[in-house]
Amino acid sequence: MTTSAVQPSPHPAAGAARLLATGSHALFLVLLAIGTWRAVATGTAYPPLAVLVPVTLAVYAVGALRPVRRSGPWWLVLLTICWGGLLLVSTEFVWVAFSLWLLCVHVLGLRWALPYAVAVLAAVVAAQLTVGAHPAAVVGPAIGCVVAVGIGWGAQLLTREARERQQLVDRLVSTQAEMVELHDDLARTQREAGALTERTRLSRDIHDTLAQGFSSILLLSRAGAEQQDPARLRELLGQIEATAAENLAESRAVVRALTPAQLDVGLAASLGRLLARLEQETGLDTRLEVDGEVAVLSTTEEVALLRVAQSALANVRAHAAARTVAVTLTNAGDTVRLDVLDDGVGFDVAAWSAGRLAAGGGGYGLRAMRDRLRDLGGGLEVESVPGDGTALAAHLPLRGPQQGRTP
Template identity: 55%
Template sequence: MPSTEPSHRQPARRWASLVGSIRIGQAVITVVLLVIGALRAAADGIPLPWVLALSLVFLGWYSGGLLLSGRTADRRLATWWLLGLTLIWLGAVAVSPEFVWLAFPLWLLAGFVMRMRWALLLSAAVLAVVLAAPLLHTGTTSYANVIGPVVGGVFAVGISRGYLELVRDGRERRRLIASLVATQEEMAALQDELARTQRESGASAERTRVSRDIHDTVAQSVSSIGMLARSALETDDQAQSTRALTQIGALAAEGLADARRIVDALMPAELESSALGDALARMLERLAEETGITATLHADDDLPSLGLDVEVALLRTAQSALANVRSHAAATRVVVTLADAGDAVRLDIVDDGVGFDATRWDAQGGPGSTGGGYGLRSMRARLRELGGGLDVESAQGDGTALSAHVPLRGAAPRRQVGGDG
């Protein structure tokens, strides 16, 4: 059955298993050497009670140290334990030289427990005892009694230091794995936060777009419908009432179409089948028909392709400006100019209405401000998103001139509508 354990924990568990196997092997070697020493000592005529007592004391002290090492990592306590074990071994060697076999686990433990300089000192002391034991007990020795312990001691200390390096590497590896896992979790949290921020930013941008489009289209249509309805109620002329109702129906249909396209995030209805100049011409024609204001359009015939974003921005600007002319200006004439200004396209809308204090609006309604009318602020914000801007000139009783400009480099490719199928 496949393992469901996280992949980053599997190496750590394998490493812990390896370390545990080494410790078990060390304990097995110690017990085997203790048994060999005890049997040889008994065979040499050492009283069995002495052999058993020394063996059990050594084994008990050794086992207690193993249990203690599993509960604490205090190096000083482990050092004192090893020194006690060494004293017990000295007593056993004083009884029988056969117990010198236990020098090998002492050398291993010295390398494990002590710092390098103290481990070397203890190992040298143990080696001296091993070399002197045959002389003290039998009065003779051999090359094997010298070379064997020297090689065994060097080998044991080397193994123990290598084991410690492996342990350190394992700890460092576990630390690095834990750090990597924590970093991955932090990155995942940051990605979730970034995604949430992007969603919130996208939602905010979409709300701004919808509010602008509603203000520039549906709200203006509803405002015009209200004005036409009031004029129809105030007149007794049946023909004028019929004409107003017809215009209300047309505005309602236009507002409904705009509302559907706002929801679908499609282009304005006026741009679906014609260029910007034609859409502006129809808007002015309807304005003149509904209000009696003389409306004139001047559009360059050789205007370059603007792109959908620019056309939408300029069209919405014209819609909002003409709605202000209809509702507030009390104008008799409005002139709209769409011209190529070289590196930009300009849309100028000039009326001869009552005007307003443009300096006060510009001071209060600039970028980042909450002052000024929403329509003018919305126009300026929309144009700034494309790298353009809006200039307003007006004074009380002196009409209003709006000039919108958008750089041509900001134009996006015009989206094709319809097609050959």
């Protein structure tokens, strides 16, 4: 899965807020310049202007270049004092009040901006009345005050919206980064689970094929070491060679994750060959029964049943001390069954179920059989009584609608 970083698009609120801030700065400079020009034109004393105008510009620049924090109200008070000084020098500076009204909502908030705006309006009206009483001296500034405060409030709302949107985008980017990390963790976990499953499968295959083959070779070689008859010794050596060759083929199949070499001739024939070799090597009386109506199985199912048979017969050889062993492959309704029965010494099934056999080095093969069958939706049933043989029944569900004779 490919993920891309969030690319936030410019928001109209953020652009409008920046535009209003730039316009507010420009308006202050223009109104201050107009007031200064008109004051000089009307003959206002130059020395006070030469001091107050630069000081006012410097104070405004400090607030314009620095973000408004807790010191913002004090900065506005200082700027208002500078404006008041200019207003005392010349009433032409009443125009600057419009910029103060724009600023007050942003700096003080609407609650404190309203009384501040009224105070500035009172100062403007008082300055206007000193040069002549006229209704416009009150109505004009009042309208300007309402308009400026309204614009300032709108700008504050736009700024707040832009800030909230930026916070939302930041959270979205953070969440996306967490999702990407979670996706990577999930992919890594899935890879590890797949690797673990494959290792488990290979360990079962190795136990059911190579390990059992090596066990046969070991038993045959021990028998050969004690054999004095040259003919019997040659027979044992031939069996060792055949088992080693088969192990070699199985090892190649395991490495390449291919179908077991025995299944080249079909499941039923492979079971017959396993029993024939067991009888030849151990002298056991073996018997195979195959139901002619057994469903055609998939390769995976045939592999599972073959591995179960290999492991079960290896247990009979190594532990059962049996005289006879029988294998049956039958169709039982919607399942296929593989049964392995022997008349050997048996074992304690309860101890195996509780895991106590593992301490003595046994039990892994039975657990591997059970896990292999469970992976395919099947199961394993074991019945045994010490001294009275063992019955092992493996079953798998039939997944395909077609049935026929197992080759």
